[in-house]
Amino acid sequence: MLLCVGLLLMSYVSSDPWSATVQGRAWWCWRVGEGMASASSFSYWSNTACTTPNTTRTAPNTTRATPNATHTAPNTTRTTPNTTCTAPNTTHATPNTTRTTPNITRATPNTTRTALNTTRTTPNTITPLMGAVPHLTQPTPWKPPGPFEVVYPHLYHFILDQPDKCQGLDPFLVLMVPVAPWNREARDAVRATWGNQSLVSGVTIRRLFILGLADRTGLQEELFRESSEHHDLLQGDFLDSYRNLTIKTMLMMEWLVAHCPNAAYAAKVDTDMFLNVKLLIRLLDPHASRPKHNYITGAIITGGVVRRDKGSRWYMPPEVYPNPTYPLYISGNAYAFSMDLPGKILEASRVVKPIYLEDVYLGMCLEHLGLEPTPLPDPGLFHLWPLPYSRCHYTNIVSVTGMKPHQLLLYWADFHKAGPPCPHNPQTPP
Structure with missing residues (x-):
């Protein structure tokens, strides 16, 4: 149990506090405390959770609706705390992947988060609107009437x-x-x-x-x-x-x-x-x-x-x-x-x-x-x-x-x- 706490502190200092590694170890420590860890669950976590840590981001500045959106089995228990992710910075071949798990369950007080706007076609979602701009009516700049131009009909007072x-x-x-x-x-x-x-x-x-x-x-x-x-x-x-x-x-x-x-x-x-x-x-x-x-x-x-x-x-x-x-x-x-x-x-x-x-x-x-x-x-x-x-x-x-x-x-x-x-x-x- 002391080993578990030590690993958790080391991961917190060296990683993003909300990264998959820190949360995975925290989960493992909690499950070890209850005596429910198993080798099979560890095998599952080591092959899935750590391979694509950043799948929720479609562009460098995209906001993640849920920090753990990549977990497909959030209740799986890991038994080996020092598992190394095989591809921590793997580049996504399909940057606009649609999430298949819109409701992620977290072991924190906010138990349920719905992933909004999960499907993105391109990082610049305003492109269709910009394409319509040339068709908008532009105001005609005012110019003084010519010497033979009569400004009528017009609302005079x-x-x-x-x-x-x-x-x-x-x-x-x-x-x-x-x-x-x-x-x-x-x-x-x-x-x-x-x-x-x-x-x-x-x-x-x-x-x-x-x-x-x-x-x-x-x-x-x-x-x-x-x-x-x-x-x-x-x-x-x-x-x-x-x-x-x-x-x-x-x-x-x-x-x-x-x-x-x-x-x-x-x-x-x-x-x-x-x-x-x-x-x-x-x-x-x-x-x-x-x-x-x-x-x-x-x-x-x-x-x-x-x-x-x-x-x-x-x-x-x-x-x-x-x-x-x-x-x-x-x-x-x-x-x-x-x-x-x-x-x-x-x-x-x-x-x-x-x-x-x-x-x-x-x-x-x-x-x-x-x-x-x-x-x-x-x-x-x-x-x-x-x-x-x-x-x-x-x-x-x-x-x-x-x-x-x-x-x-x-x-x-x-x-x-x-x-x-x-x-x-x-x-x-x-």
Whole structure:
């Protein structure tokens, strides 16, 4: 028994405390104490337990789930304590051997351990996942839009908004006026003239200016004060520029759908226009039993030629729009439309690639919808070019372009001055 203790201490000092040799001798000493050792059990241990001491490790850094995973007969008794292992460092021919004994019984307080993850195909078990990485969608790096690129559809927000402008009302006409943020003079001129919401008795009219962000410091505070005073500014969070007019127009459509769905008509009118509101109201006919549908009218452009000269304001690169002519469209300086159209145009914009010419893009959306502008009873009602002022001439025209703010104020005052009646154009509504 003393010999047994001595051998056990020598093995503990010279070996890994959890090695098969130390544990085997400890087991033997315990069994000798009970007088149950036998030569046959020793023969079994000497030929099996010590031949492959490290079979549980499939790679140098593999963690062993159970230290004695190589024992196939953990309850066998050894009778000879000094048995030498024949191949203590034998190299495994199959490094990923599957254990056949998942439940190892130990003569320690933790009697049962289940060997987890016993089967290993390769030391790097994440290889299948790594193989799938090239198929993952990589985020596209942000790049600024090109000079002819229109960022739409896009989720824009209104910094200045008038969501209650049509609440509780059924406006007959909503005037949407695109304007530059810094052009306060033009806005005041429109408010004092054709943008007056009380201009036509018995007809509900609403007026709104739509604008983007300015690249001028200090202007935003002025816009906040102006909005508080007049409650008619809609400002989106996009840079206000000529190339972003399509964004401005589509935000106008979005706002109308969201906040004025009960209106009968809307009209988009630039600030440099003279607008004969009373004639426009007669053209739309507030006494009709119901509003028109799929209706949009103005100065219709047919066979519009695409400009390829780079010096032109309306230059269009072939890679943006390859066709030599544009589809049928309405000049963007002034047009009126029924309120069933904005939602349809927005749906078309999801599939029709935008271009920066907003009136042409509107025509492209109409073409996609299979719709065409409604011809006017007189093609000259919406005038495309500046026209010298004449009270009687302007009486028979819906819109004229090319107005400076001071001209608009001057002509408007004379237009409403009492005077002899003007001849009526038989092609215009009575």
